Amino acid sequence: xxxxxxxxxxxxxxxxxxxxxxxxxxxxxxxxxxxxxxxxxxxxxxxxxxxxxxxxxxxxxxxxxxxxxxxxxxxxxxxxxxxxxxxxxxxxxxxxxxxxxxxxxxxxxxxxxxxxxxxxxxxxxxxxxxxxxxxxxxxxxxxxxxxxxxxxxxxxxxxxxxxxxxxxxxxxxxxxxxxxxxxxxxxxxxxxxxxxxxxxxxxxxxxxxxxxxxxxxxxxxxxxxxxxxxxxxxxxxxxxxxxxxxxxxxxxxxxxxxxxxxxxxxxxxxxxxxxxxxxxxxxxxxxxxxxxxxxxxxxxxxxxxxxxxxxxxxxxxxxxxxxxxxxxxxxxxxxxxxxxxxxxxxxxxxxxxxxxxxxxxxxxxxxxxxxxxxxxxxxxxxxxxxxxxxxxxxxxxxxxxxxxxxxxxxxxxxxxxxxxxxxxxxxxxxxxxxxxxxxxxxxxxxxxxxxxxxxxxxxxxxxxxxxxxxxxxxxxx
Amino acid sequence: xxxxxxxxxxxxxxxxxxxxxxxxxxxxxxxxxxxxxxxxxxxxxxxxxxxxxxxxxxxxxxxxxxxxxxxxxxxxxxxxxxxxxxxxxxxxxxxxxxxxxxxxxxxxxxxxxxxxxxxxxxxxxxxxxxxxxxxxxxxxxxxxxxxxxxxxxxxxxxxxxxxxxxxxxxxxxxxxxxxxxxxxxxxxxxxxxxxxxxxxxxxxxxxxxxxxxxxxxxxxxxxxxxxxxxxxxxxxxxxxxxxxxxxxxxx
Numbered sequence: 001x002x003x004x005x006x007x008x009x010x011x012x013x014x015x016x017x018x019x020x021x022x023x024x025x026x027x028x029x030x031x032x033x034x035x036x037x038x039x040x041x042x043x044x045x046x047x048x049x050x051x052x053x054x055x056x057x058x059x060x061x062x063x064x065x066x067x068x069x070x071x072x073x074x075x076x077x078x079x080x081x082x083x084x085x086x087x088x089x090x091x092x093x094x095x096x097x098x099x100x101x102x103x104x105x106x107x108x109x110x111x112x113x114x115x116x117x118x119x120x121x122x123x124x125x126x127x128x129x130x131x132x133x134x135x136x137x138x139x140x141x142x143x144x145x146x147x148x149x150x151x152x153x154x155x156x157x158x159x160x161x162x163x164x165x166x167x168x169x170x171x172x173x174x175x176x177x178x179x180x181x182x183x184x185x186x187x188x189x190x191x192x193x194x195x196x197x198x199x200x201x202x203x204x205x206x207x208x209x210x211x212x213x214x215x216x217x218x219x220x221x222x223x224x225x226x227x228x229x230x231x232x233x234x235x236x237x238x239x240x241x242x243x244x245x246x247x248x249x250x251x252x253x254x255x256x257x258x259x260x261x262x263x264x265x266x267x268x269x270x271x272x273x274x275x276x277x278x279x280x281x282x283x284x285x286x287x288x289x290x291x292x293x294x295x296x297x298x299x300x301x302x303x304x305x306x307x308x309x310x311x312x313x314x315x316x317x318x319x320x321x322x323x324x325x326x327x328x329x330x331x332x333x334x335x336x337x338x339x340x341x342x343x344x345x346x347x348x349x350x351x352x353x354x355x356x357x358x359x360x361x362x363x364x365x366x367x368x369x370x371x372x373x374x375x376x377x378x379x380x381x382x383x384x385x386x387x388x389x390x391x392x393x394x395x396x397x398x399x400x401x402x403x404x405x406x407x408x409x410x411x412x413x414x415x416x417x418x419x420x421x422x423x424x425x426x427x428x429x430x431x432x433x434x435x436x437x438x439x440x441x442x443x444x445x446x447x448x449x450x451x452x453x454x455x456x457x458x459x460x461x462x463x464x465x466x467x468x469x470x471x472x473x474x475x476x477x
Numbered sequence: 478x479x480x481x482x483x484x485x486x487x488x489x490x491x492x493x494x495x496x497x498x499x500x501x502x503x504x505x506x507x508x509x510x511x512x513x514x515x516x517x518x519x520x521x522x523x524x525x526x527x528x529x530x531x532x533x534x535x536x537x538x539x540x541x542x543x544x545x546x547x548x549x550x551x552x553x554x555x556x557x558x559x560x561x562x563x564x565x566x567x568x569x570x571x572x573x574x575x576x577x578x579x580x581x582x583x584x585x586x587x588x589x590x591x592x593x594x595x596x597x598x599x600x601x602x603x604x605x606x607x608x609x610x611x612x613x614x615x616x617x618x619x620x621x622x623x624x625x626x627x628x629x630x631x632x633x634x635x636x637x638x639x640x641x642x643x644x645x646x647x648x649x650x651x652x653x654x655x656x657x658x659x660x661x662x663x664x665x666x667x668x669x670x671x672x673x674x675x676x677x678x679x680x681x682x683x684x685x686x687x688x689x690x691x692x693x694x695x696x697x698x699x700x701x702x703x704x705x706x707x708x709x710x711x712x713x714x715x716x717x718x719x720x721x722x723x724x725x726x727x728x
Contacts, residue, residue, distance in 0.1 A: 332602075349579065384565060451654075474565070
């Protein structure tokens with residue numbers, strides 16, 4: 001028994017089966033109910049938690065069809081079109097659904113009908129708690145039920161009742177024109193929806209991916225080998241529909257509907273659209289260990305919620321450039337690296353028009369076509385550039401000459417040879433300057449007695465800076 | 478007679494390869510286009526194998542590895558470069574490595590770089606995988622060697638100075654130290670890049686020592702005359718070892 005404050009009194013919002021049998025119903029005040037049954041077990045209603053649980057249940061219900069939605073505050077609607085055969089037909093599907101809900105301790109009334117509106121009414125008002133309406137008989141099944149089964153706007157059922165119209169059959173037998181004139185368009189429209197004469201547009205809980213493959217198992221599976229095999233078959237199915245549509249997957253969602261009602265999923269991104277079954281299967285397979293399967297899963301789905309147009313083309317073209325997309329082996333490698341290390345960690349490096357050495361390189365997606373800009377044929381550049389120039393103590397023989405001695409990283413570097421300076425001016429037109437990049441730099445290539453080569457610069461124009469500051473910026477080979 | 482003729486033919490083939498800057502010498506091997514070195518290696522380096530480059534100081538190993546990778550990749554091979562941070566292509570270009578052929582992986586954690594290298598090798602797609610591997614035990618190196626064989630990909634492990642004596646399953650180990658520029662009368666500028674190279678270990682070959690000089694104009698390596706192609710002598714090795722050790726301490 002659940003109660004909530006309403007109209008100045010605590011009123012029942014939900015009752016269990018036993019309470020229903022003795023005439024207690026939602027809407028009665030708690031005081032009335034206590035008068036009938038003093039020993040009532042009462043709990044506070046928690047509508048927010050209920051709504052949350054319902055949403056979770058809708059997600060769970062996508063095991064039966066990708067198209068599942070919360071309907072009102074006490075119902076779910078699932079579009080089973082084309083799905084029932086996967087579960088051995090509607091009867092078996094409904095039995096399976098009832099069993100699972102029962103095991104989860106959820107009392108539910110279930111109906112399968114041709115229209116969502118008919119199923120709504122039958123589930124709530126039919127005598128049986130489980131009903132399957134044969135195709136085309138929605139109105140027949142609704143006929144004996146009270147008019148409320150048409151999901152009428154508040155008050156309209158009472159209004160019809162006052163006129164002696166108690167059942168759906170009575171309302172349906174009236175001429176349509178009169179009905180609309182007398183009771184407004186809502187009633188006629190509800191009747192049309194229930195009869196399937198008008199399509200109801202509903203909003204699924206999650207947008208149903210257009211590309212989805214599903215496998216249903218009689219017994220829960222949990223072995224990695226079984227899952228891997230399933231992933232392969234799902235990929236093959238998914239790739240077939242992708243090929244028919246001329247598209248490739250950019251994002252994959254592998255979902256396991258566990259026998260305990262939980263849903264676990266893996267998401268993988270693809271740098272380039274692909275519909276190569278081996279590629280997709282591999283992306284799923286290598287992360288299967290991350291999937292928490294509990295006691296096993298009995299429904300698996302593989303969906304491609306994001307796709308891109310992908311034409312059939314030859315696959316053995318040289319890679320990079322526009323053809324890179326058709327180098328499946330490279331795309332697979334890049335995807336695997338990216339999925340573990342992140343997209344910023346797997347890149348191609350392109351030249352960038354900038355005087356500043358640290359800005360002369362820009363990262364691009366590993367499989368993107370190469371930049372139009374080509375690498376400048378310039379003076380020597382270090383084979384390793386320090387992430388951040390490191391300050392160094394330097395002694396120069398002449399104030400505007402190269403250093404002859406460096407003290408850096410705990411040792412002295414006696415400079416034997418030097419090239420320079422190469423003056424690199426700041427790019428003053430840039431707005432996002434860091435402090436280091438705002439001054440002119442004079443770069444020198446230095447070699448110490450052992451042959452080690454450093455790239456250093458003096459910061460600022462001499463003699464503007466009273467005490468020149470020196471930085472090491474990289475190593476030559 | 479026949480042997481001598483074969484030697485001449487091989488030498489000519491290598492010269493052609495060097496002119497074309499193409500890689501393959503014999504099937505499954507790639508040549509470095511330095512006659513004495515290729516001969517010492519037994520007709521170039523094995524393609525499907527793990528090679529170690531131990532740089533005695535920062536930058537040196539990177540440059541040497543870039544050169545090996547460029548030799549192996551040729552004009553259309555892909556190079557997967559796995560560093561702790563992204564490499565600096567303007568510098569790598571100097572050793573013949575075209576940045577367009579480069580797929581770069583930045584793996585902060587050593588285990589990520591090891592994993593990325595193994596993935597690259599197993600995929601069989603890149604021509605070369607270069608990875609900076611600070612730690613590499615015998616087991617991990619065997620795995621890399623097997624992956625390189627299976628994928629037909631060349632693995633180049635860039636190792637820190639202190640790893641120069643650690644046992645691994647690599648086919649070759651190169652110790653590379655910087656060498657001062659060639660002395661030139663009246664010129665105080667920095668000359669062509671020079672490396673002291675110890676081929677410390679070579680499956681089916683002897684340890685060797687060379688002084689190599691990079692030629693920017695032709696993008697090839699020449700052996701510097703004074704110690705060209707001379708086997709490593711104990712007297713020569715000792716100061717080298719000391720020098721390497723000293724650098725290790727500051728690296």
